[in-house]
Amino acid sequence: MAIGVLALLGFQLVDSAFIARLGTAPLAAQSFTFPLSFFIIGIQVGLGIAIAALISRALGAGEKAQAKRLSTLVLMVGGALIALLVLLLWGMQRPVFTLLGANEAALANIRPYWAPQLFAAWLGALLYFVYSLFRAHGDTKLPGKMMVLSSLVNLVLDPLLIFGIGPWEGLGLPGAAWATVLAFSSGLFVTCRKLARKDWLILEGLKEEVRCSYKPFAGIAGPAMISQLMPPLAAMLAISLVAPLGETYVAAWGLASRLETLSLMVILAMTMSLPPWLGRCYGAGDWPQIHRLLRLALKVAVIWQLGLGMLMALGAPWVALALAGQPDVQQALALLIRFLLPSYAALGVCMLVVSAGNALGWPLRSMLISAARLFICYLPFLWLGAQLGGWMGLALGAAFGNVLAGLTAWAVLKRILSRPHRQAGVAKPV
Known part of the structure; x- marks a missing residue:
């Protein structure tokens, strides 16, 4: 999963690096779309967290038929919900981007890019739901491989569609979005063929499953989606703070946002692969294993992220030079790298605590931790x-x-795990 996340986030950073060669204005226009793109991702991840938790618990308890019904529902309901969200964001684009601080010049750059980008976001959500099914069944290799494949397709298509080749002129900024559309389409084609060979889906008993599972699903999905939606909301507020500083700083902030997700690849991989494992242990009542898994995950997060952050901080000028085309954007980006990258060791701890909470029966606490991280810290x-x-x-x-x-998330986790059986609401295992 770490390799897959590296590839997936890497191609998003590659998008921004290619767009930076078009100039500061297109890069700033793309940066204004990041919060809304993260908003869509927040919805899909919240749904994916809930369904992966319920499927892994069902498998841990030996309820294979229920796991099949839940797998079918997430593809049907999740795809429909994201489609409605995409249509809503398309209709409200002008007031939303104006509220974020985009001027008329930025809106003119955003308009032709936003439609294919929304289409790509919907395809990416469908692909994420399919990945969630494989992860819930213990298969992280196929999602990782497909992330790499999608990234390679995007890497090849990006320069062709953005800049063109020979006498054919490229599409400019919209070309990056169309490259993502084709990359996600290739991933969907392969994974859906693999999924069709698995005995993981069933159409019988879906209505009854909805009646039985909507409460536990909503109990996890509601707080999880709120937790996932708070970062894009915070991103909107953050970019509204950056926008008055000027176009250069908006562009640098957008590149730093892409670099943040890429630098957190190991953490993101663990937030995807750890919850199904924790969910199975939760379903089986194996709390000693849960303690061991969380201790290991937190150690890896701190050691890896702090080492990577210090290395990136030392090489900040060269990293900024590779990503940004304009000297003023490079200087602004280098400053962000020096201060932000080492701090992601603590951010990684917070992300893992939130992810574990959704799998272990305290989604409300996870939501509150997310809220405190963004709106208090x-x-x-x-x-x-x-x-x-x-x-x-x-x-x-x-x-x-x-x-x-x-530090806050670590203190909360330590307190909860000191009495896990009462806090999680399960019987204490013998």
């Missing part, structure tokens, strides 16, 4: 830093907020 210090120190203060404030969030 992150955004207030981001705003305060920007007011006191401009761009450097903003970077320092964001880094301090990440560290405070990680």
Whole structure:
């Protein structure tokens, strides 16, 4: 999964790196779309977390027929919900982007890009739901391989569709979105063929399953979706703080957002692969194994992320040079890298605690931890830093907020796991 996440997030960063060669204006226009793209991802991830938790618990308890019905429902209901969301975001694009601080020039760049980007987001959601089914059944290899395949397809198509080849002129900014459409389509084609060979889906008994499972599903999906939607909301508020500083800083902030997700590849891989494992242990009542898994995951998160962050901070000028085409954007991005990347060690701890909570029966606590991270630790210090120190203060404030969030999440996890059976609402195993 780590390899797959690296490939998937890598091609998103490659998109931004190619677009940066078009100029600061197209890169800034793409940066304005990130919060809404994260909003769609938040919905799909919240649904995926809930369904993966319920399927893994059903498999852990030996309820294979129920797991099949749940697998069928997530593809049908999830695809329909994301389609409705995509249509809503298309209809509301002008007021939403204006609210984020986009001017008329930025809106003119966003308009031809947004439709294919929304189509790509819907395809990506369908692909994510299929990946969730494979992960819930213990297969992380196929999703990882398909992420790599999709990334390679996108890497080949990006320069062709953005810049063109020979006498054929490229599509510019929309070309990046169409490359993603074709990449996700190739992934869907292969994974759906693989899924058709599995005995994981069933059409019988779906109505009864909806009646039986909608309450536990809503109990996990509701808090999980709120948890996942808070980061894009925070991203919208953050970019509204950055927008008054100028187009250069919006472009640098957008590149830093892409780099953030790429640098968190191992954490993201664990948030995908750990919950099904925890869910099976939860269904079987194996709390000692749950303790061992969480201790190992947190150690890996801190050691890996801190080492990577320090390395990236030392190489910040060269990383910025590789990603940004304009010298002023490079300088602004390098400053963000120096302060933010090391702080992602603490952010990784917080992400793992939230992910584990959804799998172990405390989704409400996970939601509250997410809310505290963003609206008590992150955004207030981001705003305060920007007011006191401009761009450097903003970077320092964001880094301090990440560290405070990680320490808070670790303290909450330690307290909950000191009495897991009462907190999770399950019988204490013999």
